Amino acid sequence: MFAVGRYRVERVTDGVRSHVADEVAVEEPLEIRIAGCPPWRTMRTPGDDIDLALGWLVSEGAITSADEVFSAQECSSGEGLERASSVDITLREGVQPPLARSYAASSSCGVCGSDTNLDVLSRCTWPLGEVKTQVSPEVLLSFPDQLCESQRGFGRTGGLHAAGLFVAVTGERLIVREDVGRHNAVDKVIGWALREGQLPGSGLVLQVSSRASFELVQKAATAGIPILSTVSAPTSMAIELARTAHLSLACFVRGTTFNVYSEPERISNSS
The missing domain is CATH 3.10.20.10 (Ubiquitin-like (UB roll))
Incomplete structure (x- = not known):
């Protein structure tokens, strides 16, 4: 579910002005x-x-x-x-x-x-170091498109991030949520997983429509989710925390390629 506002705006195209109705993400x-x-x-x-x-x-x-x-x-x-x-x-x-x-x-x-990586690790009830979950490159590369298919709010407004939880082995899409804040979208899917008895998310992949930041790695790690996939770049702190927390961080996941910045063994060989 998402909220959309409608505004009358003046659009300029090749110097020609017109009045149109524009749909905007609600904040x-x-x-x-x-x-x-x-x-x-x-x-x-x-x-x-x-x-x-x-x-x-x-x-x-x-x-x-x-x-x-x-x-x-x-x-x-x-x-x-x-x-x-x-x-x-x-x-x-x-x-x-x-x-x-x-x-x-x-x-x-x-x-x-x-403050520090240790602060985050102290809140991780489900350590990821021993989690053996794997995802194939083919399945991982399918997640951004699956996420996009569910982004009804972004399709109408262009102003919402999305986060989704997927089953690592099968690629099944469990839940997608949208929000103006990427950290909010992630909180929404983690809250859903809590209510549905899906935590720890040891067999899941968290896919996000944004860059990988420290906060997103933190949220995945504390939810016991071993793999975080993003369509854009990671930050240095995201990489450092992912390595400390033993979380697999895959970024620039688009088309046929991606980079793995930590715990690459969770990405299996191509089938």
Whole structure:
């Protein structure tokens, strides 16, 4: 599900002006509220907000099972720029909320409160070092096209990232979510996986329609997903964290080629 806004705009083509209706990806603030903690705020595309909140909690190492959440409720009020939305989470007794540094996150970065690779590894309940999952080059190269086929929001607006979870062995597409923020799209699919009992995602590949950043590697690692595939370039911190966490990082996955920056043994030989 995605939200689309419609605006009347002036288009200029070869110097000729015309008025047309343009569809635009919706971006609105969301607060995630956990009792006794400051609210965490992000800018996101409305839709699948509970999954986003659950995925964020997984990424922060707070929960590993849907059973650790007593309740999750969406609330919203107002319209336009005055619209306010939140997800109110109650954790079960004994479940600790994210550390205070987690609430330093902004709309453009999901891990601004994190400091080092060791901080991330300390939150990884499911270490990846012993995960033997493999994906063939042919299957891996099919994921960007499968992702694109599901990007209905991007097709209409050109303004949304997408993330998807795929079965490594068969290439089956399990879930795709879109959002203006790539880290939000990833949180949405991880939250879905949590609810569906798919975590740890040891047999899955996370495919993203963007570059590979530190935050995306962090989210895959904390969800127990051993392979992250992106259509664009990695950053240096993404590579370093992937190598430290023993996560396979494949980037520039397009057409018939890709680069593997860590744990290449999870990419099997061609069939």
